[in-house]
Each structure stands twice: as C-alpha cells, then as structure tokens.
Amino acid sequence: MIEFDSKLALEQALCKQISADLSLAISQFDQATLLLSGGSTPSGVYRLLSNESIDWTKVHVGLVDERFVDEKSPFSNFKLLRESIGQNAAQNAPIYPLVLETEDYQKNLEKVEDTYRIFTEPDVVLLGMGPDGHTASIFPNDTASDLANFNEAQLLSNTTAPSDPKQRITINGPILRRANNLYLMITGTQKRLIFETSEQHHLPIAAFKNALTETYFTSAS
Numbered sequence: 001m002i003e004f005d006s007k008l009a010l011e012q013a014l015c016k017q018i019s020a021d022l023s024l025a026i027s028q029f030d031q032a033t034l035l036l037s038g039g040s041t042p043s044g045v046y047r048l049l050s051n052e053s054i055d056w057t058k059v060h061v062g063l064v065d066e067r068f069v070d071e072k073s074p075f076s077n078f079k080l081l082r083e084s085i086g087q088n089a090a091q092n093a094p095i096y097p098l099v100l101e102t103e104d105y106q107k108n109l110e111k112v113e114d115t116y117r118i119f120t121e122p123d124v125v126l127l128g129m130g131p132d133g134h135t136a137s138i139f140p141n142d143t144a145s146d147l148a149n150f151n152e153a154q155l156l157s158n159t160t161a162p163s164d165p166k167q168r169i170t171i172n173g174p175i176l177r178r179a180n181n182l183y184l185m186i187t188g189t190q191k192r193l194i195f196e197t198s199e200q201h202h203l204p205i206a207a208f209k210n211a212l213t214e215t216y217f218t219s220a221s
Helices: 007-029 043-049 077-083 105-119 143-148 173-177 189-196 204-211
Strands: 002-004 032-036 059-063 065-067 124-127 156-160 167-171 181-187 214-218
Touching: 002 007, 007 032, 007 043, 007 124, 007 181, 007 214, 032 105, 043 077, 059 077, 059 105, 065 077, 105 156, 105 167, 143 156, 173 204, 181 189, 181 204
Parallel strands: 002 214, 032 059, 032 124, 124 181, 181 214
Antiparallel strands: 065 167, 156 167
16 A cells, blocks of 8 residues: 555556556557546546546546446536546547446446447556445445456446445456556545455455555545
C-alpha cells in the first residue's frame, strides 16, 4: 500500500502510473484496454488522465461496473466517464457503455457480453471499495454477487445492490483479477480498516487482495 498526504497527490501519482501502463501496452500491442470504476472518488484521476499525451484513439475505455440506468441519468457511470476522462486530449478515446438495452435487464447483459469481449484480458483496471467492502458491483449478502466474484464462464453478471438503483452490471471477479495492472484506490481511515480486515468478515474485496498490483491510499477523503 502506498500512502499519500493528500488526495491530489494520490491522484497525480495514480494518473502517471496508469498513463505509463497504457503507453507501454500501446508500444507493445498497438492498443490498450482500460477498465474504470464509477463514483466520485476516482473522478479526479480521470480528469487528470484526460490531459495525458497518449494516443487515446488506441485506448479502449470500459467500465468495471454500472447501474442499469439510461446514460443520461445522474447515476450513470458511463456519463461520469464521458464528462471526466472523455475530454481534452482523450476526447477521441472510445468509451464502451455497459447499458445498451434499457428496457430489458437480462437482454442487456447478453448484448454487452458481445461488445465487452475486447476487455477479457485488460491492461489496466482501477477498482474502488465501498464502506461495506464491496468492489465493482460485487456486494456482500447478494447471491448473484457471490457467483460473480468467482464466475469464470462469463464476462459479466447482473447483481443487486443494497441501495437504489439496485439493478447493477459488473465485470466478473476473475476477469478483473487477471488484469496486467490492477489498482485499488481507497480514501479515509475507516475504509483502510475495512480493507485490512476484509478476509475475516468475508467481504468481496478480500478476493482481490492477492491480485492487486498496488493499493493507493490517503487518509484524506
């Protein structure tokens, strides 16, 4: 775990690391894949990334998880990415939504399974963690989430959140854990404690600990 004195210092360091990872992938494979989490916590990283001098047309940007809402909804993670990383130097980066069919929850999952095949071996994944120890949309006390955390047969799952909007889509745990570079960003001492004790409480984030490339932490929230 790398600890920073401020959230800005964390954001700047994480931005530079992700930028370096993406540049290396582009130099090796002529493209890169980047999966990002939603929420307000990492949005500052995304805004900084949008100014990095990378060939963003070769960076495929996807979502770690999403709420089953229209892309215009304030709850939409896709909307967050378009308004943060999808600007400035990165304005031409292809960003892939996780909601293609807003009327049918199950049919949407089937459609997105096809479009998200490009992310089966992600170069970079950025995770966050909720105060209940969930990561992506893999929640404690949810049967679908328990399955999603270890489902190797499929790329994606529908899960159920404890709060509205409850219908969620997540990339399954095994896909996320085999990323070439897997980062976790957490802020606040309470979340650090939850992370450190996640095994004994059988929280979803515990399944990711050994796979993490690095955890970026600041006590400032």
